Amino acid sequence: MALDFNTREATLGFVDKLKPEMCRLKIGKELFTSCGPGIVEELVSRGFDVFLDLKFHDIPNTTAGAVVAAAKLGVWMVNVHVSGGRKMMRECVARLSELKTAGVEVPLLIGVTVLTSMDRHDLEELGLDVGPQEQVKRLAQLAKECGLDGVVCSAQEAQMLKVELGDGFLLVTPGIRPEFATKDDQNRVMTPAEAVSSGVDYMVIGRPITKASEPLKVLQMIQAEIAGK
Numbered sequence: 001m002a003l004d005f006n007t008r009e010a011t012l013g014f015v016d017k018l019k020p021e022m023c024r025l026k027i028g029k030e031l032f033t034s035c036g037p038g039i040v041e042e043l044v045s046r047g048f049d050v051f052l053d054l055k056f057h058d059i060p061n062t063t064a065g066a067v068v069a070a071a072k073l074g075v076w077m078v079n080v081h082v083s084g085g086r087k088m089m090r091e092c093v094a095r096l097s098e099l100k101t102a103g104v105e106v107p108l109l110i111g112v113t114v115l116t117s118m119d120r121h122d123l124e125e126l127g128l129d130v131g132p133q134e135q136v137k138r139l140a141q142l143a144k145e146c147g148l149d150g151v152v153c154s155a156q157e158a159q160m161l162k163v164e165l166g167d168g169f170l171l172v173t174p175g176i177r178p179e180f181a182t183k184d185d186q187n188r189v190m191t192p193a194e195a196v197s198s199g200v201d202y203m204v205i206g207r208p209i210t211k212a213s214e215p216l217k218v219l220q221m222i223q224a225e226i227a228g229k
């Protein structure tokens with residue numbers, strides 16, 4: 001569940017309706033910048049698995065330091081941009097591995113490929129004359145080579161990546177839109193049922209639930225859709 005709120009009150013007001021067995025929670029740039037690491041610790045202490053989605057992208061030492069800081073907050077998953085390159089990702093993996101050897105529980109390390117809001121035209125403007133599928137495949141292969149646990153991509157690329165990279169490499173997919181929801185700023189979208197049959201491991205869903213007048217009802221509808229009921 002993507003908690004894109006900007007106050008502690010709004011966040012906790014929403015989370016009070018949830019239990020850890022219902023969903024994991026994702027804290028992204030808006031909430032973290034508004035409320036700081038305290039909100040991460042609060043949600044971890046309530047027993048939730050927390051995905052700290054800050055999409056780190058910097059020189060190797062700085063990025064790895066940030067990933068280590070995330071691990072010390074007790075999060076379950078953290079992400080970096082694959083476009084930060086091999087040396088950056090390798091340094092993150094090495095520093096997490098040192099922590100693990102020292103007995104600290106470390107988060108899953110996930111690489112962001114091509115943002116789900118982007119299409120071929122956006123890539124072209126960045127000087128990349130390839131379609132999203134091809135670019136996602138290239139970045140996901142690099143992430144796997146560097147020892148990451150998986151990637152963020154759209155569910156539209158999931159089937160292809162499972163074939164290319166195997167079952168053990170995790171696919172985390174935002175851009176999930178049930179039939180009844182609006183696309184908002186997302187571009188490469190899929191419904192929850194389509195995403196499940198494409199083999200995704202974790203779906204990230206925000207506004208279709210958080211902006212609904214009855215969020216719990218929508219969550220239950222999505223869970224029923226996933227279970228094929």
Ligand SMILES: O=C(O)c1cc(=O)[nH]c(=O)n1[C@@H]1O[C@H](COP(=O)(O)O)[C@@H](O)[C@H]1O
Pocket residue numbers: 002003004028053055079112114115116117152153174175176184186204205206207208
């Ligand atoms: O890393 C992410 O979580 C992420 C990557 C990506 O390519 N696209 C993407 O939408 N996200 C995040 O996933 C969430 C999607 O939220 P909704 O569009 O509201 O369902 C947001 O919090 C985004 O920051």
